[in-house]
Amino acid sequence: MNRTPKLPSATCAATFLLLAPCALLRAADSATPTNAPPAVAVANAEAEQVARDATAFGRLTLGASFGDELDVYGAEAMLPLVESERAALLLNPRGLLLEDDEQEIGLGLVLRRLSSEKTCILGFNAFYDARLADSDNTLEQVGAGLELLSRWVDARVNYAWPISGEKSLGPGVCPFNGSPIPCSGIEEAMEGFDAELGVWLPYLDRHLPTGVFAGYYRFESDVTDDDVDGMKVRVEMRPCANVTLDAEWFEDSGYRDSETVVGVRVHVPLDFWNGLKFERDGGRLPSFPTRITEPVQRDFRVRKLITRPAAPAAAAPAARPVKRPIRPKPEPVCRTYSALDENGDVIFVTVCE
Secondary structure: OOOOOOOOOHHHHHHHHHHHHHHHHHHHHHHOOOOOHHHHHHHHHHHHHHHHHHHHEEEEEEEEEEEOEEEEEEEEEEEEEEOOOOOEEEEEEEEEEEEOOOOOOEEEEEEEOOOOOOOOOEEEEEEEEEEOOOOOEEEEEEEEEEEEEOOOOOEEEEEEOOOOOOOOEEEEEEEOOOEEEEEEEEEEEOEEEEEEEEEEOOOOOOOOEEEEEEEEEEEOOOOOOEEEEEEEOOOOOOOOOOOOOEEEEOOOOOHHOOOOOEEEEEEEEEEEEHOOOOOOOOOOOHHHHHHHHOOOOOOOOOOEEEEOOOOOOOOOOOOOOOOOOOOOOOOOEOOOOOOOOOOOOOEEEEEOO
């Protein structure tokens, strides 16, 4: 079955959401005086040096997520390949270990550019992901996304295209009249998108930076009419520059195998000579330009759907053969006739039919 893109209008809307906040931030910054006191200028220069170091050497992120039926442990890195004063091309390898003995690996390229006013970052990413299922099948997809990172508003949209077809499952069991019976099926990667828009709450940026995000996701099967779609809400907190806490709620539990998920991520900067300090330049958040090496927030898992044929309907009991009634044999009808025997004498002959 041919797959067709399902997001032309959503992509346009996402592009508008990404560009509009940057335009507003640029207008606000253009109205701000550029002359700063010497002490502020020195502090800004030091922060920018930290940002350049972080951009030049990237970061390593270790994380874990937990839900009702979900335990995920992962590691990823943001490694700059090419960089300039306001842009960077980063390599983003990722590995995940799922609780059900499945693993996922991914490799992406992330291109990000810092605005001239250094108030927002526009980014584009492209990824390859593979899920090593416990059925020994490999489900693969490619994806692409757009993102906006700013001081007060973040927005992102990601789309995933499966590149592996349906995979056969080995013999399994299906419920049938309360008892399991052998059956087989298929599993497939699902095509779809996820998008979110959020704000960083004012007055908390210097104490406990907190962002509140709302979004929508939809993933479709190419074999059945089973879709996974719904709203999602996410709260992100950063108690210090190198630790991120997440709490998420999903309308459809099939999206992450759970309606609620909590997680923690630890970001380790790879500029070792500055020390693996969790507090940089005395603030809760590092200088804004360091977000250029921030991990991409995207649906990291290959969405999987398992389809097994429904168990056959219970067979009706075999009909018993209908016994034909045994008809009694009719009583013979007898008639008596007179005749002559061989001697010419009269005799009587009885014939029964």
